[in-house]
Amino acid sequence: MGQVSQGSSGFQLGAAEPHGGAFLAQPPSSRRGSRRSASGVARVVILVVILAFLLVPLVGMIEFSTRGDYGARSLDSYAAIFSYPNMVDGIVTSLEIAALTVLGMLALLVPTMVWTVVRVPRMRRVVEFLCLLPLAFPAIVLVVGIVPIYRWMGQNLGAIGASPLTLALIDIILVLPYSYRAIDSSMRSIDTATLADASRSLGASWPRTILQIIVPNLRGGILSASVLAIALVLGEYTISSLLSFQTLQVVIFLLGKRDPYVSVAVSFGALIFAFVLLFVISRFAPGAVHRGQHTVEEPA
Amino acid sequence: MTATVANSSVAGHGVAVAFEDLHRWYGSVHALDGLTIDIAPGELIALLGPSGCGKTTALRALGGLDEADAGRILVDGADITHVPTNKRNMGIVFQAYSLFPNMTARDNVGYGLRLRGVDPAARKRRADEALDLVGLQPQAGRYPHQMSGGQQQRVALARALAIEPKVLLLDEPLSALDAKVRRQLREEIRRIQLMLGITTLFVTHDQEEALAMGDRVGVMSAGRLEQIAAPAELYDRPKTRFVAEFVGLTNRMPGTADGDRVVVGGTSVPLLPGSAGRGPVIALVRPENIRLTALTDGAAASAGPGTARVVATSFLGSLGRTQVVLPDGSLVVAQTAASDSSILVPDTAVRLEVAPNPVFTVEPEPASSSAATAVA
Secondary structure (H helix, E strand, O other), X not given: OOOEEEOOOOOEEEEEOOOOOEEEOOOOHHHHHHHHHHHHHHHHHHHHHHHHHHHHHHHHHHHXXXXXXXXXXXXXXXHOHHHOHHHXXXXXXXXXXXXXXXXXXXXXXXXXXXXXXXXXXXXXXXXXXXXXXXXXXXXHHHHHHHHHHHHHHHHHOHHHHHOHHHXXXXXXXXXXXXXXXXXXXHHHOOOHHHHHHHHHHOOOOHHHHHHHHHHHHOHHHHHHHHHHHHHHHHHOOHHHHHOOOOOHHHHHHHHHHHOXXXXXXXXXXXXXXXXXXXXXXXXXXXXXXXXXXXXXXXXX | OOOOOOOOOOOOOXXXXXXXXXXXXXXXXXXXXXXXXXXXXXXXXXXXXOOOOOHHHHHHHHHOOXXXXXXXXXXXXXXXXXXXXXXXOEEEEOOOOOOOOOOOHHHHHHHXXXXXXXXXXXXXXXXXXXXXXXXXXXXXXXXXXXXXXXHHHHHHHHHHHHOOOOEEEEEOOOOOOOHHHHHHHHHHHHHHHHHHOOEEEEEEOOHHHHHHHOOEEEEEEOOEEEEEEOHHHHHHOOOOHHHHHHOOOEEEEEEEEEOOEEEEOOEEEEEOOOOOOEEEEEEEEOHHHEEEEEOOHHHHHOOOOOEEEEEEEEEEOOEEEEEEEOOOOOEEEEEEEHHHHOOOOOOOEEEEEEOOOOEEEEOOOOOOOOOOEEEX
């Protein structure tokens, strides 16, 4: 290392190395060592704080939901989940809404996005804006706007109109911003327009092109969008409550007033369900390298 | 590569294709301005032109990927202008890599056959034949990301041919490849096209590719077809100023025309049809039509009209390119056999002559001087 000189500006610049390279001056080794250890400690502290932030509530939930008589640990709260008919109904209803929401969201979003990219690219910004719009409206505003429609459906569409499953219609709108982002990033990793053109030129109809060519190559994005949608639907409370539908979160809230231990056990179970979904994604979603159009070296 | 016309299931019969007064607007841009081309059965037409000239729009219109606003497209006598893409039976190879990433090479090639209801065994056999045609049967089980760019484009060609298309459309399929692979694949495409006798439209901005591959080459500019002719005719007898200046390397040399001939570099040469015919003109002279003769010291001392001085030489393998400066300071490029140009080192005094081959002339631009300039 060349000599260290002190510049007038206060920056330390090293002299040129014998082979011609100039380097930023390094601090003395003792200072370097202390800095390294200090940054290592900082990293550990940040890691501990983040883990604590994430895990302390979970540990708290486990601790609370496993409290038994006389200070003993018990899984009675978990066993009791299914003894509450409303809870079972709430779980089933939320899962049904989630499934409908995912199907509706994919049916609406994937063809629209593919069509936009392939046929009317100038509309991409408009579609993006429309999909992100729900982020700008608080749930209460959406409910106020949509209550008349739900009232009309309840009065005119019989059992279907009064079913909590109609919540899927509004949930599809709520999940659009997150699902759009997940699918859009996946779509940008492939040349959607060229793949669609190639498929069409070979004789495929639009439905076939989307189902056999585009969707398989957007699998990662579609899985991410689906999991986000499921997680949002399972966690949605405001709209369900204001529209007086008994979904999982509404039942958990009501149960919390009567039996908070079971209520927390259900919440913990819902989180575990979300983790399992994330695992499924990481397990089954293809890696980017397999989806993209990367090439190997030309053979000699 | 063992497939032949006889044993290959991808052998086809060429059909005639006609563009009739085709128009396409993108907003205020007239991408196709009355395009009319007749393509004979089995012919390979190369469409050449700068970016934005409308050549890809023409190809996409023929493939059904873009709609014409006016005019007709006829294939084998049938009007297909409004037939959807997936009903046209066109094989298209795109500029971008277009293999389906979720499928192997064999599945990619067999996809079009699957859509046509070909049973799996026959599909596999025909896909393997098509891959054999492009020399990639051993890679049939590979996914696109496991193949090089050249291999991917070969598979894309096999995929396009496997459906026995009426017309093969090649949309700059070589532009993403390096020079060596590009040349190999170009020759391979031409060999297969001639073997199958399939009518082909090849779009490129690479002059060498167009001239090397096309039975005829169409030069487009601003949505219009400037000229369509055999490569040699296009090069030697351009009909418009754009073609004369766009195709090949050209020296712009001042001259004086009298209606039929032009005197340029001291030589009287015939004018090509369409040239500017009288008075001061700019003659567009090919570098290979410039002859340079090294002068002795005595002759060099009396520099005058027709003499020049070498400023640079380039070795191009069998050819040599020599850049000379005229007494008025303008530059002229000459191209000769490498053996002839080897003696022309920089600063050599030379005599410059123009070969008596017909040239295209244009009106001198007001801003330009009478100096000669070499343009690519």
